[in-house]
Amino acid sequence: MRKIPCVLMRGGTSKGAFILAKDLPENIEERNEILLSIMGAGHELEIDGIGGGSPQTSKVAIISPSSHPDADVDYLFAQVMVQQRQVDTTPNCGNMLCAVGPFAIEQGLIPATDPVTQVRIRNVNTNTLVDAEVQTPDGIVTYDGDTTIDGVPGHAAPVALTFLNACGAKTGHLLPTGNITxxxxxxxxxxxxxxxxxxxxxxxxxxxxxxxxxxxxxxxxxxxxxxxxxxxxxxxxxxxxxxxxxxxxxxxxxxxxxxxxxxxxxxxxxxxxxxxxxxxxxxxxxxxxxxxxxxxxxxxxxxxxxxxxxxxxxxxxxxxxxxxxxxDGDKPETIRASVVRTARKLLSGNVYIPECETK
Structure with a gap:
């Protein structure tokens, strides 16, 4: 069995595996085969992997130090299909995004500051930048707090996300057909x-x-x-x-x-x-x-x-x-947006997959 370091996290109303890019192959086809095996894709319950049998719980965040001069970390989101053995990296996921900052800090990719650490994240899928404010009293990530979000039971520490250049994330245009309707x-x-x-x-x-x-x-x-x-x-x-x-x-x-x-x-x-x-x-x-x-x-x-x-x-x-x-400007294209979400670390360790599925 091949083992890969992995942290299972809830980000907003989603849940998935957080993995450092260095622990996965650079070859996209090889990487995707590993992600399919990790999540157990191809079965409605994802019974042979750690996926939860739902698109909301069959997600992977791949994190690395950023190659962008204005960002701290790079975040590549992978949506792993449940019943199809398919990985899609075309979209972003803002719910998983809110757990990227805590993960990056705890993995030593960015130093923590007291009481809050600001992490600038580049979403590789869309080449957009997002600022995340993570609660780090005494320089330690805390997941405990009084913030609640609908769709998640209980309460946790707030993670504030500000999307800096989200307009035209995939198409280059706010209204990609050129029409309002x-x-x-x-x-x-x-x-x-x-x-x-x-x-x-x-x-x-x-x-x-x-x-x-x-x-x-x-x-x-x-x-x-x-x-x-x-x-x-x-x-x-x-x-x-x-x-x-x-x-x-x-x-x-x-x-x-x-x-x-x-x-x-x-x-x-x-x-x-x-x-x-x-x-x-x-x-x-x-x-x-x-x-x-x-x-x-x-x-x-x-x-x-x-x-x-x-x-x-x-x-x-x-x-x-x-x-x-x-x-800050006079056009809809200059709009910035912010939301407050919560995240939680659920499990850390190694995820195991059959060696034959990685060859």
């Missing part, structure tokens, strides 16, 4: 690329209320097929080509808020409904609410483009997430 399969959409490429759709246009549970949506096969047709058309329109084997763009249903928030969302990953909401998804959705004429702005009756500090509260199946938007 586009029609796909007869349905009005807004394609936006802010931290994560997404295609935003009013739930009502697909015969949904936007308040359905993830389980209800996942059981509606006809709806999922229609949603996928829209996603595939959007992928072509925003320049990503055939996205049938990619997890981006993410399709998102939007609806009016029911619990005091700004609006309600159901976020897909892309073929299963998220039980909460991706951090990167929340940033794109929040930004879309500021753009007059977008699907999101129409739902909240926002008829002018907003360019000032604003807090957006997004409802999701497990509760809410707050996104603070800042704009």
């Amino acid at each position: 586009d029609m796909f399969q007869g349905v009005e959409t807004t394609c936006i690329d802010m931290a994560m490429p997404m295609v935003l759709i009013a739930a009502s246009s697909l015969g949904k209320t936007g308040q359905e549970t993830p389980q209800q949506l996942d059981k509606d096969k006809a709806f999922l097929q229609r949603l996928e047709r829209i996603r595939l058309a959007a992928g072509l329109a925003i320049g990503l080509g055939d996205v049938s084997e990619k997890v981006i763009p993410k399709p998102v249903l939007l609806a009016e808020a029911c619990h005091g928030g700004t609006l309600s969302t159901r976020y897909f990953m892309p073929h299963h409904c998220h039980k909460a909401l991706a951090v990167t998804g929340s940033i794109g959705i929040a930004t879309a609410t500021t753009l007059a004429g977008s699907v999101a702005a129409k739902i909240i009756n926002q008829d002018k483009t907003v360019r000032f500090l604003r807090q957006i509260v997004i409802e999701h199946p497990s509760g809410k997430i707050e996104v603070n938007l800042f704009n």
Whole structure:
């Protein structure tokens, strides 16, 4: 058996393996085979690996000292499919991102300062920079605190994330089709690329209320097929080509808020409904609410483009997430976004895989 040093961590509402890049092969095909074996991909329960049988718990963060002059560490996110033996490194994951700072500090990649350590992270998937504020009293990472986030039981230390240049993360454009709205399969959409490429759709246009549970949506096969047709058309329109084997763009249903928030969302990953909401998804959705004429702005009756500090509260199946938007410039492309999440170290040691699966 081959052993690889590994830390299992919860980041926000996701969970996955954190591994130093130096402990994995540089060859991408060899590396991906190891990740598939680590997580147990190819089985609905991932019974022969440490994956949890869900897209939210079948994730890997690969960390190294940064080669970027303005960053401390590099973070490569890998989404390991559950039932398919496939690894996708095209998207970012903002939930896993919030555990990168604590991991990097404890691995000695960056010195800790008292009481807070700021870690600048470069997401290699999208070549974007994020500042993470990690609680380090007496120079030691603490996971204990009073901060709570919906979708996670209990409370923990806050990790503040500020996305510095998330606009056009994968396509180079905030509105990658050049339009505020586009029609796909007869349905009005807004394609936006802010931290994560997404295609935003009013739930009502697909015969949904936007308040359905993830389980209800996942059981509606006809709806999922229609949603996928829209996603595939959007992928072509925003320049990503055939996205049938990619997890981006993410399709998102939007609806009016029911619990005091700004609006309600159901976020897909892309073929299963998220039980909460991706951090990167929340940033794109929040930004879309500021753009007059977008699907999101129409739902909240926002008829002018907003360019000032604003807090957006997004409802999701497990509760809410707050996104603070800042704009130092005069264009939507200069928007910066911040969120507060929590992380927890669950297990550290070695993960074992059969030697034959790494050859």
